[in-house]
Structure formats: structure tokens, C-alpha cells
Amino acid sequence: MIKQQLTFPKDFWWGSAWSAEQAEGFGETGKAETVWERWYKEQPYRFYQGVSSAITTDHIHRYKEDVQLMKQTGHNSFRVSISWARMFPNDGIGEANPKAIAFYRDLFQEMNANGIKIFANLYHFDMPAALQDIGGWESRVVVDAYVHFADTCFREFGDLVFHWFTFNEPLGPILGSYLEDFHYPNLIDFKRGAQAAFFTVLAHAKAIAAFKQYGYASKIGTILNLSPTFPRSQHPADVEAAEIADLFYTRSFLDPMVKGTFPEKLVALLKEYDQMPEDYTLEDLSEIKNNTCQILGLNYYEPRRVKARLTAINPSGPFLPDWFFEHHTMPGRRMNEYRGWEIYEKGIHDLCMDIKENYGNIEAFISENGMGVADEERFMDEAGQVNDTYRIEYIQDHLAYLWKAIKDGCNIKGYHLWTFIDCWSWINAYKNRYGLVALDLETQERRIKKSGEFYKQLSDNNGFSY
Numbered sequence: 001m002i003k004q005q006l007t008f009p010k011d012f013w014w015g016s017a018w019s020a021e022q023a024e025g026f027g028e029t030g031k032a033e034t035v036w037e038r039w040y041k042e043q044p045y046r047f048y049q050g051v052s053s054a055i056t057t058d059h060i061h062r063y064k065e066d067v068q069l070m071k072q073t074g075h076n077s078f079r080v081s082i083s084w085a086r087m088f089p090n091d092g093i094g095e096a097n098p099k100a101i102a103f104y105r106d107l108f109q110e111m112n113a114n115g116i117k118i119f120a121n122l123y124h125f126d127m128p129a130a131l132q133d134i135g136g137w138e139s140r141v142v143v144d145a146y147v148h149f150a151d152t153c154f155r156e157f158g159d160l161v162f163h164w165f166t167f168n169e170p171l172g173p174i175l176g177s178y179l180e181d182f183h184y185p186n187l188i189d190f191k192r193g194a195q196a197a198f199f200t201v202l203a204h205a206k207a208i209a210a211f212k213q214y215g216y217a218s219k220i221g222t223i224l225n226l227s228p229t230f231p232r233s234q235h236p237a238d239v240e241a242a243e244i245a246d247l248f249y250t251r252s253f254l255d256p257m258v259k260g261t262f263p264e265k266l267v268a269l270l271k272e273y274d275q276m277p278e279d280y281t282l283e284d285l286s287e288i289k290n291n292t293c294q295i296l297g298l299n300y301y302e303p304r305r306v307k308a309r310l311t312a313i314n315p316s317g318p319f320l321p322d323w324f325f326e327h328h329t330m331p332g333r334r335m336n337e338y339r340g341w342e343i344y345e346k347g348i349h350d351l352c353m354d355i356k357e358n359y360g361n362i363e364a365f366i367s368e369n370g371m372g373v374a375d376e377e378r379f380m381d382e383a384g385q386v387n388d389t390y391r392i393e394y395i396q397d398h399l400a401y402l403w404k405a406i407k408d409g410c411n412i413k414g415y416h417l418w419t420f421i422d423c424w425s426w427i428n429a430y431k432n433r434y435g436l437v438a439l440d441l442e443t444q445e446r447r448i449k450k451s452g453e454f455y456k457q458l459s460d461n462n463g464f465s466y
């Protein structure tokens with residue numbers, strides 16, 4: 001088979017991402033309890049093998065070594081999240097923590113000195129527990145506390161950061177907390193979830209308004225997990241089911257955060273079923289309208305496939321989006337069996353085209369994409385290196401479609417993998433490993449995988465032969 005060299009645009013951002021709670025470790029700076037630490041205290045059995053975020057990659061002590069590993073694996077950019085709980089150790093409010101500021105400034109200076117652009121994210125599922133106690137994202141007090149935290153970060157780190165992000169996957173905590181039971185405080189209550197979602201969007205807009213006051217050259221946006229939605233068939237009932245699923249899971253955050261308005265059809269549906277948030281004002285709506293994303297991160301893992309609902313729902317049960325559709329698994333599709341996710345590389349192209357056609361071709365990049373695999377020690381060669389050819393193929397297959405999207409006019413500036421070094425992952429803890437670098441949890445030893453070597457070549461060549 002004849003191979004073709006796929007070359008990406010000049011200055012393409014090659015990198016990866018992780019988050020504070022998943023990688024830093026506690027350290028000595030002082031830190032408020034997060035919802036993850038709280039939940040672990042209450043229900044440790046909910047976490048894979050009973051492992052909490054206390055057992056991490058210990059990045060807070062090893063960041064200099066880690067920055068060298070970023071270089072060795074071809075990173076010219078990297079996404080960190082800044083821990084709200086570390087920045088404001090007194091319950092997420094009050095005075096900022098000078099030790100936390102010193103840690104992040106040191107880390108960021110180290111990254112910049114090594115030619116690694118900083119993509120700083122302000123929220124990756126890690127609400128200070130005391131703020132959850134007063135309602136979390138259902139509370140305006142928490143919105144204001146978040147904006148104070150964000151503003152402090154803009155002031156303290158704005159000279160070092162390349163681009164800013166208000167949230168990672170804001171849909172995640174809403175789904176997990178209010179609809180599906182995988183995120184503290186595990187309520188099943190759509191209407192309260194709608195309120196929390198509305199205030200998340202408001203917090204995003206207010207943080208952008210605060211950012212604009214500084215006049216930095218950097219941009220600010222958000223990071224959304226987006227799956228192109230496909231109906232099982234072209235039967236009108238399947239098509240309608242797909243449209244509704246898409247409204248709930250894709251347009252719910254994408255529209256207000258990028259366009260500044262909520263989808264009319266979604267609002268009409270929530271009104272019809274009496275699920276609108278109770279607390280919203282015209283002033284909030286104009287804040288959201290006037291403060292939209294300047295850049296967009298796209299997390300892509302899998303497509304969403306749906307069909308018309310065939311089995312009856314219990315109308316006296318709680319209102320849920322899947323009153324209107326059922327999830328569908330397409331027979332014969334390639335799956336990541338460890339995660340139960342379909343591997344559909346063309347989806348990355350479909351997603352980018354959607355952003356091009358429906359969101360003004362806003363500057364965007366792939367902010368997460370990756371393959372979690374269990375028990376990767378199985379793939380270690382005699383020298384002790386993980387020979388993860390499956391991950392290299394996964395990356396190449398997705399990049400080939402990303403390359404095509406760029407050829408088709410999409411304004412895509414980079415690709416970040418999930419993740420850099422194997423890290424702790426919420427209730428899945430260390431079940432699936434995603435890193436370019438393997439972690440020995442006992443010794444904290446880091447070892448570059450075959451995929452890490454591939455990633456270096458990819459970045460050095462700004463492309464690959466496919």
C-alpha cells in the first residue's frame with residue numbers, strides 16, 4: 001500500500017492534557033477538601049479498587065522531571081488545570097494561597113523555559129467540598145466564588161499562560177451529579193441539574209468578562225466533550241430521537257458558550273415538561289450573550305448513536321433525557337472493550353465540520369482524544385517498555401481524519417492527547433491507562449511508552465506517513 005505524508009499546518013499544537021486532582025497529589029501548599037476527597041471518605045467502595053486521588057502521579061514534587069518528559073515526548077503545548085481548592089485553601093473562598101501561587105508560577109516558568117505553551121484550565125470536576133455543601137453550581141454564591149478564583153488566576157498567571165479555558169467538560173458533572181450517579185453529590189433531579197448547568201454557563205460568561213479587563217494577548221474559551229450524534233436509521237422516529245439527544249448532550253453547552261444563546265427547541269422542551277431552571281434573569285442572559293468563547297477545545301472519544309424509544313418509560317419516574325430516545329450500539333463496530341466506547345475515527349472529522357458550519361469556524365483544537373487500556377503491563381517488552389502499538393494506530397487513524405478536516409477548511413490549530421503520564425481517573429482510578437508515559441505506582445518511576453516515542457517523531461516532523 002502506498003503511504004502518504006500527512007503534514008499539519010505550521011506551528012500546530014502537539015501536546016496532551018491532564019488535571020490537578022488527577023495528577024498533582026496533595027503536596028505541602030495546603031488545599032481545601034474537594035468533592036472527590038469528600039465522596040471517597042463517604043463511599044470508598046465507589047472507586048475502582050478503592051483507590052482515591054490521594055494516590056497520584058505526585059506531579060507537585062516531580063514537575064521538573066515531568067517537564068523534561070514532556071519535551072522528550074514531543075510536547076510543544078500542554079493543558080494543566082489550576083486547582084481551585086489549592087488556590088483558596090479556606091473552603092474555596094477568601095484570601096488566595098501564596099504557596100499555591102508560587103507552585104503554579106514555578107511550574108509555568110519551567111514549561112515556558114522549555115518551549116511548552118501553557119493551556120490553563122480553571123475547572124476540571126474539582127469543586128471545593130464546602131462550596132458543594134452550599135449548593136455547588138446551583139448557587140449564585142458559588143458562581144461569584146468561581147469568578148473570584150478565575151480573576152485571581154488571570155492576575156497571577158496571565159503573563160505566563162498561552163490560552164485559558166473556563167471549564168473542562170461542563171456537561172460531565174451535570175450528567176454525573178443529577179442524571180446518572182457518577183459524580184458527587186449523586187442526586188437524580190433533572191430540574192436541579194438544569195439550574196446547575198445554567199449557572200455553569202453564567203460562571204463561564206462572567207469569567208470571560210473578567211478576563212477581558214486585562215487586555216492580554218491570549219485567548220479564552222472552554223473545553224467541551226462532543227460526540228457527533230447519529231440516528232440508527234433514516235426513519236423519522238430515529239432521526240427525531242437523534243435530534244433530541246443532540247440537543248441535550250451537544251447543543252446544551254455548545255450553543256450558549258459559543259453563540260451566547262440557548263437552543264430554542266431545547267428551551268421549548270424543558271418548558272413543556274416543567275424542567276426549566278427557576279433562577280435566571282435578563283441580566284444573566286445578556287451576560288451570556290456578550291461573553292462567548294474566543295477559542296474552543298473539542299474532546300472527542302466516541303460517536304453517539306441513538307434510536308427511537310421502543311420500551312415504555314415509567315411516567316411517574318424522574319424526568320430524564322432518555323425519555324425521548326434509546327442509546328444504540330451498531331453491530332460490528334470496533335470497540336474499546338475496556339471503556340465500552342466505539343472507536344470511530346471519522347467522528348473527529350464530522351465534529352470539526354459541525355464547528356466549521358454551525359459555529360462560525362471558531363478557532364479550535366482537539367483538546368482530548370485517547371485510548372484507555374487495562375493491564376498494560378501485558379504489553380511490556382523484555383526491556384520493560386510498554387509496546388502500545390494499538391495507541392499509535394488509534395492516534396494515527398484519528399489524525400488522518402483531522403488532517404482531512406483541516407484540508408476541508410476547518411480552523412483546527414492543534415491536537416492534545418489524553419494523556420501524558422498514566423494518571424488517576426475519578427471512579428475508574430487506575431483501571432485504564434491512557435498515558436504516553438507509563439507510571440509505576442509503587443516507585444513513581446516514569447517510563448516512556450512506544451507511543452511516547454512515536455509522539456516525539458510526530459511533533460518533530462509535524463506529521464506522519466500514513
Ligand code: BG6
Nearest residue numbers: 168169225339372418425428432
Ligand atoms: C475525559 C476526562 O473525558 O476522560 C478525564 O476529561 C478522564 O478527566 C478521561 O480522566 C478518561 O476517563 P476514564 O473514565 O475512561 O478513565
